[in-house]
Amino acid sequence: MPPRPSTRPRRSYDQYCAAARALDAVGDRWTLLIVRELLAGPRRYTDLHADLPGVSTDVLASRLKDMEQGGLAERRRMPPPVSAYVYELTDRGRELLPVLRALAVWGAPELAERRPTDAVRAHWFALPLRAHLESLGWQGVAEVSLDEGDFHVRVGGDDEVVFGEGPAPVEPDARMSLDAVTAVELGRGVLAVADGVRAGRITVTGEGALAKALREGT
Structure with a gap:
């Protein structure tokens, strides 16, 4: 209590x-x-x-x-x-979701370097990453793994819950593995998912349409 x-x-x-x-x-x-x-x-x-x-x-x-x-x-x-x-x-x-999304975009340049005193939780990267995927017109559930932990995001649709901690409660349409720096760059829009995949910075698995789109940038 x-x-x-x-x-x-x-x-x-x-x-x-x-x-x-x-x-x-x-x-x-x-x-x-x-x-x-x-x-x-x-x-x-x-x-x-x-x-x-x-x-x-x-x-x-x-x-x-x-x-x-x-x-x-x-x-x-x-x-x-x-x-x-x-x-x-x-x-x-x-x-307030779009308000937080706009704040995250505005504040992303401040994440250039992580300070020694900074706490971090994996799901704090969920909203910027979801906004990036949404801006590309992709839909589905993506499960994301970082060194700091796992989270999942729902892109598109009318779900009240737009992200969550841990593995997705349903079979995800795609699984992504990356590090926090890459997640920040995706959220800022300075790195495309397909470019990250080609550079070996992002691993995408899954056979669904979302996984294919993430790998190919389509």
């Missing part, structure tokens, strides 16, 4: 401006990163805390409470045999 957050008044810019109103809702530190984690589907509080290194338990509980009150997320109890409470995005919260 998360700690009980202390009550505090919601801060506001008090400006009749759409950008200011948006920042009233998601401008607090950690909020958008919590959204990033919940785009992978329902998550327990302990899972969120583990994948948000650096956030305190009090701040995480407070942000989640604010997100519930703001209609961005909801807390519910999973049915047996799990019987655990999870947080998940509402439709309004899921509408």
Whole structure:
């Protein structure tokens, strides 16, 4: 169970401006990163805390409470045999996907060199990679393996969950193996998948249409 957050008044810019109103809702530190984690589907509080290194338990509980009150997320109890409470995005919260995607594109040049203090999780590369694949018009489920771990992305379709940690829950249309530097370059759009395959930086396996398209760049 998360700690009980202390009550505090919601801060506001008090400006009749759409950008200011948006920042009233998601401008607090950690909020958008919590959204990033919940785009992978329902998550327990302990899972969120583990994948948000650096956030305190009090701040995480407070942000989640604010997100519930703001209609961005909801807390519910999973049915047996799990019987655990999870947080998940509402439709309004899921509408932040393009916002996070744009932020990732804008921030990608800052990933030129990994700092010694930087934490990393494999699924943090999922949204930029998914955006790159989506921009090429490809559809399907891709399972991705990095040294840091595995994740899967769903490209195209109307699925509420656009990526997830670990292997895909269904047979993937393609499997990709690459390193974090290559994943960053794909997300920035400075490397095409087919070029990475030809250079030996990306291994693509699978016989489906998506795997063929990834290998051939078609």
